[in-house]
Amino acid sequence: MHNNFLNVSRETKMMINENINVLDFCKKPEYFETAGRVSSYWSWADYFGSINCRISNSFRMKYKIEAGLYALGEPDENSDVFVSANYKLSFNILRKALNGFSVWILALDTKGINVWCAAGKGTFGTKELVNSIKKAKLGNFLNHRHIIVPQLGAVGVNADAVFKQTGFKVHFGPVYAKDIKDYLKAGKRKTSKMRKVNFSILERVILTPMEIIPAFKKFFIFAVIVLLFFGLEPAGILFKNAWESGMPFLLLGLASIIAGTFITPVFLPFIPFHSFALKGYIIGVLAVIPVILLLNVPEQRNILILIAEMIFFPAASSYLALQFTGSTSYTNMSGVKKELKIALPAYLISAAISFILLIIYKLYRL
Amino acid sequence: MKYLKNAASLNFIQEKCTNCLLCIDVCPHAVFSLQNKKVRVVDKDLCMECGACALNCKYGALTVNSGVGCALGVINGMITGGAPSCDCSDSSSVDCC
Numbered sequence: 493m494h495n496n497f498l499n500v501s502r503e504t505k506m507m508i509n510e511n512i513n514v515l516d517f518c519k520k521p522e523y524f525e526t527a528g529r530v531s532s533y534w535s536w537a538d539y540f541g542s543i544n545c546r547i548s549n550s551f552r553m554k555y556k557i558e559a560g561l562y563a564l565g566e567p568d569e570n571s572d573v574f575v576s577a578n579y580k581l582s583f584n585i586l587r588k589a590l591n592g593f594s595v596w597i598l599a600l601d602t603k604g605i606n607v608w609c610a611a612g613k614g615t616f617g618t619k620e621l622v623n624s625i626k627k628a629k630l631g632n633f634l635n636h637r638h639i640i641v642p643q644l645g646a647v648g649v650n651a652d653a654v655f656k657q658t659g660f661k662v663h664f665g666p667v668y669a670k671d672i673k674d675y676l677k678a679g680k681r682k683t684s685k686m687r688k689v690n691f692s693i694l695e696r697v698i699l700t701p702m703e704i705i706p707a708f709k710k711f712f713i714f715a716v717i718v719l720l721f722f723g724l725e726p727a728g729i730l731f732k733n734a735w736e737s738g739m740p741f742l743l744l745g746l747a748s749i750i751a752g753t754f755i756t757p758v759f760l761p762f763i764p765f766h767s768f769a770l771k772g773y774i775i776g777v778l779a780v781i782p783v784i785l786l787l788n789v790p791e792q793r794n795i796l797i798l799i800a801e802m803i804f805f806p807a808a809s810s811y812l813a814l815q816f817t818g819s820t821s822y823t824n825m826s827g828v829k830k831e832l833k834i835a836l837p838a839y840l841i842s843a844a845i846s847f848i849l850l851i852i853y854k855l856y857r858l
Numbered sequence: 859m860k861y862l863k864n865a866a867s868l869n870f871i872q873e874k875c876t877n878c879l880l881c882i883d884v885c886p887h888a889v890f891s892l893q894n895k896k897v898r899v900v901d902k903d904l905c906m907e908c909g910a911c912a913l914n915c916k917y918g919a920l921t922v923n924s925g926v927g928c929a930l931g932v933i934n935g936m937i938t939g940g941a942p943s944c945d946c947s948d949s950s951s952v953d954c955c
Contacts, residue, residue: 612908647910652916687886822887828928829949
């Protein structure tokens with residue numbers, strides 16, 4: 493039939509060592525496919541890619557490989573089949589973890605999204621898995637009918653439905669690729685530890701750039717508004733005023749961004765309360781107060797400005813911290829909804845009050 | 859780490875359960891455990907509503923309201939009136955998870 497790997501992307505090409513013919517194992521030679529052979533070795537580009545994925549959205553969105561069947565090592569008709577996503581980082585982590593093993597890897601077309609997120613959205617799901625098993629014609633060359641799906645893929649894969657539609661029994665493997673060797677050695681048996689998702693300090697730190705960078709994009713707009721607001725005088729825009737009066741606001745803005753997008757996520761378990769909005773608020777207050785005390789600018793002595801700052805910036809930190817619920821591996825949607833029911837009106841009111849206070853201050857000064 | 863108390867929408871119907879243990883196998887937070895040869899919900903507050911157990915329960919013993927858990931997604935859902943959506947950036951790309 494067709495060759496899967498004739499027109500493949502650069503990312504896929506860089507990884508494939510050779511194309512092998514699955515025909516050798518086929519019982520029905522008229523149906524054969526080719527599979528790209530990959531190794532468990534990581535090149536410098538793979539290491540670079542693993543870092544770049546955490547920093548750049550645009551890089552990550554393009555970091556994908558061709559979906560389809562791959563051969564790792566020298567698999568044959570008795571080898572295990574692992575299912576992965578076509579997000580290259582997921583695939584790379586899997587093939588690295590399988591160092592020394594010879595297995596088949598079936599990469600589903602998840603549009604370059606990792607297994608867990610894709611499973612949540614349905615692209616790593618029963619339908620895609622069934623289609624991929626059929627397309628790769630696993631049944632034509634394998635002696636067994638077992639397939640290993642990452643446990644987190646269970647969010648989208650209904651094991652029973654896959655079995656009914658393909659005859660393949662789904663085994664949900666360990667959550668983390670590093671446990672795969674022990675899992676295979678134990679005869680495809682997981683310990684309870686292998687089932688659990690962790691959320692270590694390192695994992696949280698890795699996730700913070702994707703919180704910090706979008707926040708800074710918003711900060712730029714905030715800075716322009718602040719400088720315009722303070723610089724605007726009946727005589728026109730005064731840059732001296734804009735800078736002198738606006739600078740404390742910009743510094744406080746930075747403090748609340750650091751509080752909400754970095755300090756709160758990193759120190760998450762050590763901050764009181766379960767609510768992310770409250771955690772972010774506490775850290776926001778703690779970050780904002782020293783900055784206010786350190787700034788000895790005439791504007792800071794104005795009570796209206798002071799109140800506006802104390803209302804707005806901790807709330808901003810709280811809002812940013814609440815965004816981190818999307819990146820954690822333990823918060824749930826019902827909880828986020830519950831938080832937002834109180835937090836969202838509070839944010840809007842805080843923003844409105846601080847804005848009104850600033851307007852009064854401005855009118856008073858004119 | 860635990861999130862809000864009594865928030866998770868997980869619902870377990872003991873009578874329908876056949877103790878096949880698939881929920882224990884797929885749960886990433888050890889919400890279920892086998893006690894006296896029966897599956898029990900140990901701690902509902904640990905549930906992150908991923909939906910893996912409910913999808914894989916052949917017997918309909920589990921229901922959970924699963925969905926996108928990021929705040930912006932939920933806000934988007936509130937504004938549009940639909941389900942929480944993850945398409946949070948200005949582009950149409952799905953980049954938040």
